[in-house]
Amino acid sequence: MGFSENGKQYLLPEEALYLMECGNVQVFYRDLPLSIQDGYERFLSSATVSLQQYQVFGHLKRLGYVVHRFDPSSEPSSYARQLNLPQSRDRAGRQLKRKRSPSPTATCSYTEAPVEPTVEKMEEDKCSLEGDHVKKLAASPDIQTATTSGSDEGRSWWTTDDLGASDKELHHSPTSRSSRWDFSSIPFPDVGSSERHPSCLAPPEPSLLPGDLTVGVCDIASWRRKINLRMVKMSSKEQKREEDKRRRRWDVNKDREVRRCRNWAEYHELLARRQRKRKGRPAHLWNREVTPLHDPRQPIPTGELLDKISVIKSTHLLEGASRLKGSEEWRICFNVYQPDTVADFKKSNPGKPYSRMCVCSFDGPVPDLRVIKLLAFQSGDIPVVFAVVDHGDISFYTFKDFQLPTDVFP
Amino acid sequence: MEESPSMDDHQDSSLVVGVGLCDSAPLLWRLQDLKTVRSLGLVGALLGSLPRTPRQNQRLGRPLLLLPEEEKLLRDEEAAGALPGQNQDVGGVELQRRFEEDQQRSFEEQSVLALEDRKSALLRAMTSSHTGSESGAEAVDEALRRRLEALDHSFTFPQSAMAVQLSTARAGLSYCPEARAHLQANWPIREQNSPRSDARCQVFRDLRGRGFFLTSAGKFGGDFLVYPGDPLRFHAHFIAVCLMLDESVCLLDVLAVARLGSNVKKTVLLCSPT
Numbered sequence: 292m293g294f295s296e297n298g299k300q301y302l303l304p305e306e307a308l309y310l311m312e313c314g315n316v317q318v319f320y321r322d323l324p325l326s327i328q329d330g331y332e333r334f335l336s337s338a339t340v341s342l343q344q345y346q347v348f349g350h351l352k353r354l355g356y357v358v359h360r361f362d363p364s365s366e367p368s369s370y371a372r373q374l375n376l377p378q379s380r381d382r383a384g385r386q387l388k389r390k391r392s393p394s395p396t397a398t399c400s401y402t403e404a405p406v407e408p409t410v411e412k413m414e415e416d417k418c419s420l421e422g423d424h425v426k427k428l429a430a431s432p433d434i435q436t437a438t439t440s441g442s443d444e445g446r447s448w449w450t451t452d453d454l455g456a457s458d459k460e461l462h463h464s465p466t467s468r469s470s471r472w473d474f475s476s477i478p479f480p481d482v483g484s485s486e487r488h489p490s491c492l493a494p495p496e497p498s499l500l501p502g503d504l505t506v507g508v509c510d511i512a513s514w515r516r517k518i519n520l521r522m523v524k525m526s527s528k529e530q531k532r533e534e535d536k537r538r539r540r541w542d543v544n545k546d547r548e549v550r551r552c553r554n555w556a557e558y559h560e561l562l563a564r565r566q567r568k569r570k571g572r573p574a575h576l577w578n579r580e581v582t583p584l585h586d587p588r589q590p591i592p593t594g595e596l597l598d599k600i601s602v603i604k605s606t607h608l609l610e611g612a613s614r615l616k617g618s619e620e621w622r623i624c625f626n627v628y629q630p631d632t633v634a635d636f637k638k639s640n641p642g643k644p645y646s647r648m649c650v651c652s653f654d655g656p657v658p659d660l661r662v663i664k665l666l667a668f669q670s671g672d673i674p675v676v677f678a679v680v681d682h683g684d685i686s687f688y689t690f691k692d693f694q695l696p697t698d699v700f701p
Numbered sequence: 702m703e704e705s706p707s708m709d710d711h712q713d714s715s716l717v718v719g720v721g722l723c724d725s726a727p728l729l730w731r732l733q734d735l736k737t738v739r740s741l742g743l744v745g746a747l748l749g750s751l752p753r754t755p756r757q758n759q760r761l762g763r764p765l766l767l768l769p770e771e772e773k774l775l776r777d778e779e780a781a782g783a784l785p786g787q788n789q790d791v792g793g794v795e796l797q798r799r800f801e802e803d804q805q806r807s808f809e810e811q812s813v814l815a816l817e818d819r820k821s822a823l824l825r826a827m828t829s830s831h832t833g834s835e836s837g838a839e840a841v842d843e844a845l846r847r848r849l850e851a852l853d854h855s856f857t858f859p860q861s862a863m864a865v866q867l868s869t870a871r872a873g874l875s876y877c878p879e880a881r882a883h884l885q886a887n888w889p890i891r892e893q894n895s896p897r898s899d900a901r902c903q904v905f906r907d908l909r910g911r912g913f914f915l916t917s918a919g920k921f922g923g924d925f926l927v928y929p930g931d932p933l934r935f936h937a938h939f940i941a942v943c944l945m946l947d948e949s950v951c952l953l954d955v956l957a958v959a960r961l962g963s964n965v966k967k968t969v970l971l972c973s974p975t
Binding site: 309312313317328349354652682 | 721722723728746757758764793800865868869870871917919
């Protein structure tokens with residue numbers, strides 16, 4: 292407590308009064324000791340520290356906190372904070388015993404920093420693992436290719452040596468030493484060609500498959516029946532039969548909307564409209580000045596879609612706070628530090644405060660958003676606690692910045 | 702503790718309570734005043750550190766802060782007056798002389814007591830250490846007597862070791878008797894003229910008149926906490942919320958305060974004076 296100036300030790304009035312109440316200090320004025328009543332009446336006023344502020348001060352000191360007056364000019368500016376200058380008093384990295392959950396802020400970089408490197412590191416590890424795996428795989432078939440290059444049956448990327456049923460015309464893969472995939476040498480079976488092919492594809496090499504996956508032989512016979520079909524030329528009688536079969540199911544004249552068309556132009560319009568509706572572009576939405584924000588035919592991830600159609604923009608507490616001018620009634624009174632046993636507090640190097648106090652009363656107005664923004668801006672990244680005094684009882688309230696979570700998986 | 706001189710009075714309690722103003726808040730400092738006020742059924746709130754155990758927040762000591770309604774009640778019943786301010790020059794020299802006399806007297810008393818204390822400690826130490834030995838009790842007594850004599854001669858009680866008392870209420874008051882007229886003369890009128898404070902005052906008087914004890918209920922979301930008897934003996938039964946008769950209340954507010962009341966197991970009273 293107290294400070295020294297000009298070689299003397301000084302005490303602030305609220306500190307002196309607190310020490311008097313604890314019975315540790317006697318204050319003399321004109322050679323007479325002051326009583327506690329004198330202390331209250333002389334030291335507490337709206338010019339120095341008001342009675343309500345002293346109540347909060349005393350309450351916190353009795354609990355063991357270290358309470359200092361707040362000096363707005365001694366706080367680093369927001370730019371300095373953004374640069375994250377390593378101040379000699381900065382103890383942000385240290386873990387304090389009593390942790391509170393910090394409000395998640397977009398501008399707060401140093402609290403998130405420890406999290407990111409670990410995530411990146413994990414991803415890096417994964418990539419390197421995969422890379423190794425790929426390299427390994429690339430290596431082994433090469434070796435096998437080398438050994439079987441002499442054989443007549445080529446070595447395909449798909450078959451193993453056992454199933455040598457390869458009268459497929461596969462390309463030989465020259466021995467390639469590159470560790471990357473050489474796509475020119477990977478043979479793909481030309482299943483659609485009209486030449487004679489077996490009706491099943493051999494399973495891929497098990498070393499290429501992940502884990503315990505086993506793939507059997509693939510039967511492509513049914514598929515091959517559907518390709519390379521020739522067009523069937525039906526005789527006129529057969530064509531008519533097909534059309535009748537179709538027509539019996541649906542008569543266009545029975546359609547009510549078609550009946551409403553009075554001429555061919557309208558009918559064409561009707562057809563065009565139906566076509567567009569089927570394709571997802573109804574006229575009443577798209578043919579006017581105001582069109583929907585997003586064309587449903589274009590694929591877009593859900594998160595981006597939500598952003599695109601959002602009407603409300605989310606903001607954070609400190610937005611616009613730098614433009615606010617200070618007000619007289621609301622100001623931060625005290626810095627509260629945790630005692631030396633929990634955090635490192637030294638008078639020469641107090642470190643960052645645990646919180647900052649603003650004292651008000653239940654008779655007064657509730658702080659509005661403007662006041663909260665102003666005080667949060669003045670305080671920096673340390674939460675502001677409102678100590679509300681009510682005839683001897685003190686309640687502490689704080690406001691935290693909070694972003695609603697968006698439950699979207701991209 | 703002195704009481705102010707009981708004047709001829711139409712009241713039963715002729716004790717006048719001296720109220721000190723600190724930062725425009727009414728505070729009671731003297732112990733007798735606190736007792737008087739409690740006997741009138743007013744509770745108030747203690748603000749200061751308790752002298753015996755200063756570093757805790759459960760039990761606080763003087764001064765007692767009065768609610769504005771309590772202050773108004775005392776003033777209307779003419780049971781309180783403002784304490785005189787800090788005596789600047791009135792009796793300054795006189796006070797200092799008395800203070801020094803008191804200090805000297807206290808120092809002398811304390812040095813005697815300190816010597817007694819030392820002797821008894823020495824006695825205890827000597828006798829307890831020699832209880833087991835059989836070697837002549839006379840030798841022990843002789844040594845003891847010699848030690849005590851030496852102590853008598855050489856014992857000094859330093860001034861810095863003296864215990865001093867820091868008085869809570871202003872010491873000067875005990876020297877200047879205050880007259881009732883003198884007290885009331887310099888009572889600064891600090892009226893709060895809003896209709897809301899009038900409503901509160903009337904509700905306070907009414908409930909007090911019925912025998913309830915009332916304290917402030919800011920942290921319960923109401924105006925007063927109503928106790929059926931002394932707060933030291935009972936829990937509060939009601940939370941009183943004062944409204945003006947023609948004030949319209951939003952239903953959501955009523956629901957909120959009802960929820961609050963049920964959470965803390967108290968009944969909420971919506972009070973309006975007619």
